[in-house]
Amino acid sequence: MRVLIRGAGVAGLTLAHELARQGVAVTITDIRADAAGGASWLAGGMLAPWCERESAEAPVLTLGRVAADWWDSALPGPPPRHVTRNGTLVVAPARDVGELARFAARTGGHDWLDSAGVAALEPDLAGRFQRGLFFPGEAHLDPRRALVALRHRLVAMGVKVHFGSETVFRADVEADCTGMAAQDAALRGVRGEMLILHAPDVTLSRPVRLLHPRIPLYIVPRADQRFMVGATMIESDDPGPISARSMMELLNAAYSLHPGFGEAKIVETGVGIRPAYADNLPRVTRTQRGVRVNGLYRHGFLLSPAMARQAAAMILSVEVPVC
Numbered sequence: 001m002r003v004l005i006r007g008a009g010v011a012g013l014t015l016a017h018e019l020a021r022q023g024v025a026v027t028i029t030d031i032r033a034d035a036a037g038g039a040s041w042l043a044g045g046m047l048a049p050w051c052e053r054e055s056a057e058a059p060v061l062t063l064g065r066v067a068a069d070w071w072d073s074a075l076p077g078p079p080p081r082h083v084t085r086n087g088t089l090v091v092a093p094a095r096d097v098g099e100l101a102r103f104a105a106r107t108g109g110h111d112w113l114d115s116a117g118v119a120a121l122e123p124d125l126a127g128r129f130q131r132g133l134f135f136p137g138e139a140h141l142d143p144r145r146a147l148v149a150l151r152h153r154l155v156a157m158g159v160k161v162h163f164g165s166e167t168v169f170r171a172d173v174e175a176d177c178t179g180m181a182a183q184d185a186a187l188r189g190v191r192g193e194m195l196i197l198h199a200p201d202v203t204l205s206r207p208v209r210l211l212h213p214r215i216p217l218y219i220v221p222r223a224d225q226r227f228m229v230g231a232t233m234i235e236s237d238d239p240g241p242i243s244a245r246s247m248m249e250l251l252n253a254a255y256s257l258h259p260g261f262g263e264a265k266i267v268e269t270g271v272g273i274r275p276a277y278a279d280n281l282p283r284v285t286r287t288q289r290g291v292r293v294n295g296l297y298r299h300g301f302l303l304s305p306a307m308a309r310q311a312a313a314m315i316l317s318v319e320v321p322v323c
């Protein structure tokens with residue numbers, strides 16, 4: 001069977017991996033000239049099913065628990081590995097400490113920390129927060145490194161990858177993984193604005209979420225003292241540049257977490273549009289030509305492994321359509 005996957009974001013690449021490892025001949029096409037720019041490129045890379053349960057339905061936890069293991073096995077190699085399993089730290093400014101109790105009540109898989117516990121996990125935050133929540137089962141990765149590595153791995157497995165092309169390739173089945181570009185009236189866009197800061201004075205070992213009643217934000221450490229600061233959640237599919245207000249809120253959050261972010265350089269601003277269905281859960285659906293994987297919302301890296309498995313099973317049981 002030959003499968004054509006349209007879209008080389010995280011949905012398309014994870015599906016390609018599930019199919020290729022089962023011996024299916026896969027071609028991926030993407031209309032972009034390279035991987036940069038899609039929602040997947042802008043992601044934080046948190047694999048945080050327990051934290052996400054705060055605002056998400058139960059399947060996000062049940063399906064998301066396999067994600068860190070999936071990424072580890074799909075991207076083998078010597079250290080440094082792609083998946084960092086250091087958990088997630090959740091803190092709140094003193095005036096919003098009630099938000100921590102609310103967050104704890106809506107989630108599981110966490111331990112309460114006092115000030116010393118916060119400092120033991122993240123020495124740079126010593127003395128800054130009286131209480132915190134630690135989610136030890138969570139992980140994170142650098143989405144850009146992971147996407148590039150997965151693409152190289154796919155090529156090594158025999159998958160053909162074409163960027164900058166809408167060429168029609170002969171295939172028995174097509175998989176639509178085109179994110180917001182999909183012809184699906186049920187999809188809506190949720191705008192996410194983010195920054196990448198270079199902060200030589202700050203060291204963090206894990207994603208840190210800063211709770212706030214209006215603007216909960218997070219900071220994800222990357223290599224070379226870079227930090228992804230994200231992300232807004234705006235009901236809009238406007239891909240235009242980051243607004244001044246969002247930029248100020250993101251920078252304020254970073255600065256209130258650690259004053260060392262005041263000296264940081266802003267090395268990038270970005271806007272990604274998360275594709276979402278009304279229930280904010282992803283779907284694998286049959287189409288005339290094969291399947292569609294979409295609606296990954298704010299859980300692309302977390303849920304695409306489970307969605308890819310479902311889609312691959314559907315494709316391998318699909319009667320070959322004419323296309």
Ligand SMILES: Cc1cc2nc3c(=O)[nH]c(=O)nc-3n(C[C@H](O)[C@H](O)[C@H](O)COP(=O)(O)OP(=O)(O)OC[C@H]3O[C@@H](n4cnc5c(N)ncnc54)[C@H](O)[C@@H]3O)c2cc1C
Nearest residue numbers: 007009010011039040044045046179192272299300301302
């Ligand atoms: C700021 C931000 C932070 C996020 N943080 C996280 C996080 O920490 N953890 C997490 O799990 N998720 C996170 N997400 C969510 C995640 O990024 C998305 O759920 C995911 O990227 C959606 O992946 P996708 O492959 O469906 O879409 P995309 O990544 O948008 O990929 C779709 C691809 O299809 C291509 N395409 C479009 N039309 C065509 C066509 N006709 N033919 C071929 N190709 C086409 C596009 O060029 C694009 O490359 C975040 C998202 C944002 C915006």
